[in-house]
Amino acid sequence: MPAALPLRLLMAAAPLLLSACGTLGAAAQAEQGAAAEFANVWGRWADSGGDIAAAVTWERKVQPGVTVAEIEDAFASVAAEENLKMVGSLPLSAELQARSGQPQKFLKVYSYCDPETARAMVDFSPHMAAFLPCRITVLEKDDGLWIYTMNMDMLTNMGRKLPPELKPRVTRVRDAIRKMLERGARGEF
Numbered sequence: 001m002p003a004a005l006p007l008r009l010l011m012a013a014a015p016l017l018l019s020a021c022g023t024l025g026a027a028a029q030a031e032q033g034a035a036a037e038f039a040n041v042w043g044r045w046a047d048s049g050g051d052i053a054a055a056v057t058w059e060r061k062v063q064p065g066v067t068v069a070e071i072e073d074a075f076a077s078v079a080a081e082e083n084l085k086m087v088g089s090l091p092l093s094a095e096l097q098a099r100s101g102q103p104q105k106f107l108k109v110y111s112y113c114d115p116e117t118a119r120a121m122v123d124f125s126p127h128m129a130a131f132l133p134c135r136i137t138v139l140e141k142d143d144g145l146w147i148y149t150m151n152m153d154m155l156t157n158m159g160r161k162l163p164p165e166l167k168p169r170v171t172r173v174r175d176a177i178r179k180m181l182e183r184g185a186r187g188e189f
Helices: 004-029 034-047 068-082 092-100 115-124 126-131 153-158 167-186
Strands: 057-061 085-090 107-113 134-141 144-150
Touching: 034 153, 057 167, 068 085, 068 107, 068 134, 068 144, 068 167, 092 107, 107 167, 115 126, 115 167, 134 167, 144 167, 153 167
Parallel strands: none
Antiparallel strands: 057 144, 085 107, 107 134, 134 144
């Protein structure tokens, strides 16, 4: 029976070894810096107690005194500067208040898009369609207003290598969304 032990160990290890081969293959196709971004996401996931949404988003607390109107002006200003189109908004708190007749904490989702870049990203990876359009949310919590959006560094740093003509376009959209987050939190427009 002792001779069967190595065979059992090999059989037990086979799925791990095969998985590692797939992981190594994917890593070879990834952008430079993918490991660092993966470690960042993993660390945020662990720090949040396993909240995957906390791991894959950016957030900023809005400075005291900054109003929703100022945040919206900042978003609109950045969108105009960066040639992003506002393609919609979802005023959730207003809808909930209309349904319940009760005051609600502010919650609104804003959607922005660069149609040409969106098309190119979906052509590169059809699964990217699930992330369209770019969304940024203003949320009122007990300690004030917060802004949340997807961590777009995952797109530019963690995935497969983007074609050379696509990477600067995706990076520009990433930078614009990041600018909305930062300027919106300060009410700068």
